[in-house]
Amino acid sequence: MSSQALFAGLVVDEYDKPVEVTMVGDEACYVVNDQGFRRHISAEEVDRQVLGLIRDQMKGSEDTIAEQAAKMLGQEDIFSKAIIQNQIKNIDQQFEQLMKTGIPESGRAYMGMMGFRVVVNVHGEVVRVDQPGAIGGDEDEE
Numbered sequence: 001m002s003s004q005a006l007f008a009g010l011v012v013d014e015y016d017k018p019v020e021v022t023m024v025g026d027e028a029c030y031v032v033n034d035q036g037f038r039r040h041i042s043a044e045e046v047d048r049q050v051l052g053l054i055r056d057q058m059k060g061s062e063d064t065i066a067e068q069a070a071k072m073l074g075q076e077d078i079f080s081k082a083i084i085q086n087q088i089k090n091i092d093q094q095f096e097q098l099m100k101t102g103i104p105e106s107g108r109a110y111m112g113m114m115g116f117r118v119v120v121n122v123h124g125e126v127v128r129v130d131q132p133g134a135i136g137g138d139e140d141e142e
Contacts, residue, residue, distance in 0.1 A: 004028050004102045005043035007050060010111060011118045014127060019120065034122040041124035044099070049126040050118050051095045057131075062088045 020031040028043040115132040
């Protein structure tokens with residue numbers, strides 16, 4: 001079990017109210033206020049749903065993601081792109097490592113400033129993940 005909430009501070013309920021994070025024994029839980037009843041939802045279950053959605057969004061765009069990542073890093077050579085593509089190919093291993101190490105608080109703060117947000121219902125199901133600038137966004141805007 002995870003001892004941390006990967007997306008702490010980035011999770012809200014369906015009414016746009018931030019959810020708390022608390023520990024139940026050694027397990028981190030998101031706490032959703034359900035009309036006064038505080039529902040404790042395993043943070044690991046919610047976090048894995050979010051990572052699964054992100055993984056699914058990446059499918060079919062691996063080359064574009066690798067190319068853009070290399071460009072952002074200023075490492076557009078063929079070897080850097082190959083390394084990034086390999087990391088993307090093994091994304092499940094990367095996510096497992098992320099589950100163990102967590103996202104640094106400064107990283108979560110930056111994600112929040114950029115508008116990243118996870119919306120959950122009272123049952124702990126991820127309703128949606130807001131990712132401004134995500135691949136496959138609005139094509140109508142010019």
